[in-house]
Amino acid sequence: MKRLSALTALALLAAGCALTQGNYRLVEPGVRSIDETYRVYSRLDWSSAAEGKIETWTVDGFSLESLKFYKGIADGETMLPNRANDITAARFRASMTPLESVEFVVDSLYGSPFTPRSVRPAHFGRADGFRFEVSYWRGDGVKREALVTGATVKGRLHVIIYEGTALYHFERYRPDVERLLESIALIDS
Amino acid sequence: MRGFLVFALVAPLLGACATGRGPTGPVADLRPAESPSGNTDEAGMWMQTERTETRMRISAAVVHDPALNDYIHGLVCRLSAEHCAAIRVYVVRDPAFMASMGPTGLLKVHTGLLLRMANEAQLSFVLGHEIGHYVRRHSLQRWEDFKAKSTYLGLEAESIAEFSRVNEREADQIGYTLLVKAGYDPREAARVWEAMLAESPSKNPPPTLFIGAHPSTAERLANLRESAATAATTGADLRIGRDEYLAQLRRIRHWLLDDEVGRRQFKQTQVVMRRLIEEGDGLGDLHFHAGEMHRRRGAPEDLTTAISEYRRALDFPDAPPEAYRSLGIVYARRGDRTAARDAFARYLEKRPTAEDHELIERQLADLEAPR
């Protein structure tokens, strides 16, 4: 039977004991390279985790808010790796227009009834991309807001999704995220 | 943790007679306005369901459409005047072909089911089936059965599944009886399952201990057809309620079809679309969505079919302007810049403030630029 003494743990934290690095890395303020395709500049501390082609950052916790980098979805690939063998899943085509890319992302992640709003052209560094917003609910019944931006760079789709709880977390870090998105700079190769 | 026993109608039914015997003896039917008291398991189930219902109310999945709710509740009352006051109807936005009833009278009708019903009689049969579960207290029976059959060796899964099938047959029987008593054409009950069989011919839904095992589709369909054949159908003024039902559905069917296409289960959607097109109501919207289905599947032959479906849709007055948008996308994809440009321009004329109008304007500008 687990006996958790939360107060002991809290006391340790408050005393500033060095803890072993866990499952997440610290992303300190500064410039960070994503997929060797572009750089972003952040002013906040984030905790990051990476799984395959998806790198996720958070400040408070992944269920509260997250900044997800989908790195280089190739022609014929699904957006989510766990749907790779699903023949009905939506697949990216390198020839997709931004309009079709928006539909691809919505089909892959949200689906009816969550419809995108404010769908417009956006710069992704110097690439021509798209951006939109969407409100949605997951099974936990908590409303979330998402801000999605992306572009096709060298034949691969790069998408950044910032999302958080509608009641609080989304707005909390939105200004920082907007600044981060403005800082996107493609890496010349 | 979910302890909430839900009876979900996910597949066709059977009409064989069965009595409502729980493992410890007969369980009396729920009386109108009865609610369990004390420390019984039933009272516990009710408490849980009440909590679920409270949370559901603020969930986005619930469709807040008073006219639709009143209509469906009216059908429930037509089927069972004595119990309908205790039954609360929630329409859940979800393209699954599903309805479920909790022990407290919490009735959820999923929009995927509404899309697939052709008339009031068919929907009423499904509602009657759910009322059967409620009145016969099947949630409680199944919990008692489950407890009795979970031994230290594990669960007696097959026995539990069989008991669940007994409940399903009983609910079918009650649904059928209520349908006939309410004056509906009993042949419509079998048609619900014919449609289901056409959509998923090779599989019965996998049984889960929550949703319960169902008798086979074919078995249920055969029994319903037999029952209907022996029922007195000559000379009677039997209600089908096609017009009344379609009038309700017309208001919402556009986004029901959006959701259906969004499932990306194209073989099943094709079956549904074919039947709806045969019914002939709202052909502009139907052909548009048939086009969407092909476009989203996106094989080369699909694109050709999509174009002809969109063009067909535009022959009808109820064609949505989105048909032009989709034509623009397909023409652009096939390299026909002129046709794409014209289609996008027509779309923007009709929907200048569409959510994606800025992106379409950008694409239009690209198409208009000299190469």
Next chain:
Amino acid sequence: MKRLRVRPVLGLAVLATVLATGAALADPQRAPGVSRLSDPRVLLLPAQVEVWEIATTWFGVLKPEPTLNARRYTQAAIERELGHGRVVLVPYTAPADPERNDRHLALLNLHAMIRREVLGQEANPLNRLPSKRGRLEWSVGPGMAAFREDSSGATHALLLELTARRMVGGQHATLAALGSDRLIGSASLVDLNTATSYGSTPSAGEASIPRARPRAS
């Protein structure tokens, strides 16, 4: 069949959680940003207390009488522990306006989610987020002001959650040996002015009860 002695276990769990959250008010070092208030008015949100009987890990029923008893007992324990000295307890009434009520529900849902996230991080040191840099405070957002506005000037809100689970059916003997009878609880004290939440998370079975920490002086 083992009987889960809910009353004494719940009582001690409540005592521990309430003292722990009370300690947050008293110890600024542990909860930076909290100020010593002269007259805290604590809104007692309905304690989420449930006693379940389960046949497998995912299939069970709520037991109404033990649940109602546990709720009454929890309420009494809180009032006994907090309702003296400077602290004024404010009973909670759900708003009559359905929209306002739904807003309260949405806020409680959000708070529950934040608490689950915190529990997940505290339960496993590997899950702790380096970006938090050891800070304890978890904000619930400005929306919590709705509770202050709707409850005659409460300064804090106390949210308590306790779940007791007991196995039934033939699998009980096997699964109970693996420690499936559980009592899990957490408490949060939310400052309704700053929307900061202070919480603690004892978890107890029948045999192990968290030791109550003394108040910091």
